Structures are given as structure tokens and as C-alpha cells.
Amino acid sequence: MNRFACDCGSPVYFENDFCINCRSALGYDPIRADMVTLADWGDGRYQDLLGNTFRYCANGVEHAVCNWLRPADSLSQFCQACQFNRTIPDQSRTENQERWLVLERAKKRLFYTLAQLNLPLLNGWADPQRGLLLDFIEDARSSDEYPETFVSTGYLGGIITVNALEADTVARVTAQDELGESYRTVLGHLRHESGHYYWSLLNPSPSLLAEFRLLFGDERADYRAALDAHYKAGSPKHWKDRFISAYASSHPSEDWAECWGHYLHIYDALDTAWAHQLLGRQPETMSMTERLRAWSKISLMLNELNRSVGRGDAYPFVINEFVAEKLEFIDLAIDRLRTLH
Ligand SMILES: [Zn+2]
Ligand SMILES: [Zn+2]
Ligand SMILES: [Zn+2]
Incomplete structure (x- = not known):
């Protein structure tokens, strides 16, 4: 996540809808991927310094659960998200x-x-x-x-x-x-479930599918039976040798979704580290191997920081060589998904 600032210079969070320093209205513009400082133009319309006019998403106006903006003339009353x-x-x-x-x-x-x-x-x-x-x-x-x-x-x-x-x-x-x-976090859940969605979009080539099955196993295995067995008998004793989580060991599709979730965690956390100058390069410009090397340092720091303030580890996971290969595969799959725009 990038760092954002109000036009007055004060740092603001992604979730803010006003600046605590200058009291200006703020909103997130998904088109520019930036927080925008707003002047009230009346009638629910707002303008930024560049002269763009916006309205808040109806879920922000009516329920205070959204700070995203939409163009003032958009047909939907809701923001993109x-x-x-x-x-x-x-x-x-x-x-x-x-x-x-x-x-x-x-x-x-x-x-x-x-x-x-x-x-x-x-x-x-x-x-x-x-x-x-x-x-x-x-x-x-x-x-x-x-x-x-x-x-x-x-x-x-x-x-x-x-x-x-x-x-x-x-x-x-x-x-x-x-x-x-x-x-278990809400964001973790959503990231995991988005993995199932992108798998459905992926439509892998025969060679990509063969590689998937080599790394994750055969996704055609009986899903219900595998999940029932997981909740009844528990995960295999040595799941840590090959999987990112115990749940990932339940079925190849769940392994994919768990690894996908972690890919997004790692990418976003490295992006945040870069924005705060804790990392020399933007993750976008790094290979997956470089990202994982950077992540082993950053996640250690993250855990130490958490322990310093009396909390548990923020990232209590080990990325072994098998998991690293799965994350490399997800990086390839994301390249393929990008071509589907
Ligand atoms: Zn401000
Ligand atoms: Zn919204
Ligand atoms: Zn799942």
C-alpha cells in the first residue's frame, strides 16, 4: 500500500474520509489510485485541486462504510468496488x-x-x-x-x-x-477466496496445468471427501514441510488459494515497505525470487516490531522451498491472467 497525504501535507490513511489536520474532506479515487483532498461544491459534489468533480459512493453517504469516490457524472450511485x-x-x-x-x-x-x-x-x-x-x-x-x-x-x-x-x-x-x-482475518479470507475466482478465469494451457499438478496435486480429487477428511482426521503430521498452512494440505485447490492469498499478502506488504523506504525497490520491478528474499528480511522485522509492542508474530509462516515454487507458479499464472483484460 502506498503512502498518502492530504493537500495540506499531512499523512492520511487509505481508510480516511477527512483530514484530522486541516479538516478537509478526503476520498479515494480508484482511477488514479490515490487519496484526493476535496472542496465541497454543494449538492453532494466535490472538486479536487485539478478541477475533477466527484461524488462519494452511496454506501459512504448513507451508511458510512465507504470512502471511495466516483466521477460526479457516473451512472452508478456506487463506487467501483x-x-x-x-x-x-x-x-x-x-x-x-x-x-x-x-x-x-x-x-x-x-x-x-x-x-x-x-x-x-x-x-x-x-x-x-x-x-x-x-x-x-x-x-x-x-x-x-x-x-x-x-x-x-x-x-x-x-x-x-x-x-x-x-x-x-x-x-x-x-x-x-x-x-x-x-x-484468520477478513482480508486473509477475501484474498484466499479471490484465488479460487482467478483460478476459474485462468484456463491454463496443458503445460501450465501439468506444472500445476506437479506442484499442487490433482485438482480433480474429490473436494467434499478431502475437506471432510481434513476436518475429521486433521492435517498430515508433517504438513509444514510442504505447505504454507495446515488448511492448504486439505486439497490442491485449497493449496492454490492459500498460496494465492499469501502471494497477495507478500506483494502488498513489500509495496508498503517500499513506500516507507524500508525496501530499496518496488516489488513490481523484482523477480519472485528477489521478492521472497526481501520478504524473509521484512517479515522478520515485522515480527520483531510486533513482539516489541507485546503482540504475537504478524506473519508466523515459513516459506520453504516447496511453497516458494508454488509462489513462483502463481507469479507465472498472474502474468497469464493479465493478458485476459
Ligand atoms: Zn489536510
Ligand atoms: Zn463504495
Ligand atoms: Zn478455499
Whole structure:
């Protein structure tokens, strides 16, 4: 993530909608991938220093969950990112307002990195065949209105589904313990699920598919049976020798999605390190091998910084040679996906 500043010079976060120094309105312009300082022109319109006019996304105006801008004359009332929403949690329940905000923020970070990587990204309203949509859904665990329903976070046929409870800190920590997934975050989920989506777009050539199966295994293996076995019998004892996480060992498709998620984590974190002058080069200009070398230093620093302030490791993962090869493969796959624009 880049560093952003208000026109007054004060640093601002990606999530800010006003400057705490000069009180100017701020918003994120996805077209320029930059935070914009805004002057109020009335009637919901705002202008930047260059004379561009914007409006805030309707989800920002009505629900305060979005700080993205849209061109003042755009046809949709939603920003680029909110146009991917299909279902949002029931906003008449107060706890859902905070959950939705958490989900939106994670989604924006995911979309930021996908745009940085120049990956194709179209919403499913504009492109029903190949586009992506998101459902943030409740079930019996969070609302009496959905008795006997159980919605799990996942991906199917162009739809990423996230159980709204994932955005609830208490519920997520409980699930972390139950499933042995100490690194469960909303952003981590979204990045993982986006991996399934991009796999569906990839349409690999026979040689690429052969290489995939060599590294990850045969993705045609019975998915239901593999997942049932994973949750019943647990992961193989020595999963750390070959996989990035225990869950990755459950099925080749999950291994791909886990590695994809980590690829995005690493890319974004290196980009942030570069923006803050902790890294000499932008990750975009580096080979995957160079990125992984840089990441072993930066992630160590990240963990030490976290320990310095009494927190656990931010990145408690080991990238062994097998995982490194899988990440190299994902780098190749991303090159191929870029040609699909
Ligand atoms: Zn300012
Ligand atoms: Zn929006
Ligand atoms: Zn998955």
C-alpha cells in the first residue's frame, strides 16, 4: 500500500474520509489510485485541486462504510468496488453496521492490490459470465431470522460468500481456536477466496496445468471427501514441510488459494515497505525470487516490531522451498491472467 497525504501535507490513511489536520474532506479515487483532498461544491459534489468533480459512493453517504469516490457524472450511485456487492448484512441491526464496515475495508484493500497487480477485475453485473460478486451473509449463528441455515465462507461460480460473523472480532477468535487457524482475518479470507475466482478465469494451457499438478496435486480429487477428511482426521503430521498452512494440505485447490492469498499478502506488504523506504525497490520491478528474499528480511522485522509492542508474530509462516515454487507458479499464472483484460 502506498503512502498518502492530504493537500495540506499531512499523512492520511487509505481508510480516511477527512483530514484530522486541516479538516478537509478526503476520498479515494480508484482511477488514479490515490487519496484526493476535496472542496465541497454543494449538492453532494466535490472538486479536487485539478478541477475533477466527484461524488462519494452511496454506501459512504448513507451508511458510512465507504470512502471511495466516483466521477460526479457516473451512472452508478456506487463506487467501483461497491458495484461488486450482491448481498450486504441487514443494516437494521446495529452490530451489522460495524461488521459491514470491517468487510468493506478488507474488500477495498483486496481490490487495491488486485489493481496494483493489473489483474482483470469486472463485477458480475457488468459481466455475468466472468465477473465477480460478493455476498456478505448472515446465518442462524448471527440472526434468528435465518433458522437452521449455515453459511460458510467460500467461493462458487463467480460469487465470494463471506459469513458476516467473520467480521465480528469475538466470533472470529472463537472460530480461530476451533479450526486451529490462528491467522484468520477478513482480508486473509477475501484474498484466499479471490484465488479460487482467478483460478476459474485462468484456463491454463496443458503445460501450465501439468506444472500445476506437479506442484499442487490433482485438482480433480474429490473436494467434499478431502475437506471432510481434513476436518475429521486433521492435517498430515508433517504438513509444514510442504505447505504454507495446515488448511492448504486439505486439497490442491485449497493449496492454490492459500498460496494465492499469501502471494497477495507478500506483494502488498513489500509495496508498503517500499513506500516507507524500508525496501530499496518496488516489488513490481523484482523477480519472485528477489521478492521472497526481501520478504524473509521484512517479515522478520515485522515480527520483531510486533513482539516489541507485546503482540504475537504478524506473519508466523515459513516459506520453504516447496511453497516458494508454488509462489513462483502463481507469479507465472498472474502474468497469464493479465493478458485476459
Ligand atoms: Zn489536510
Ligand atoms: Zn463504495
Ligand atoms: Zn478455499
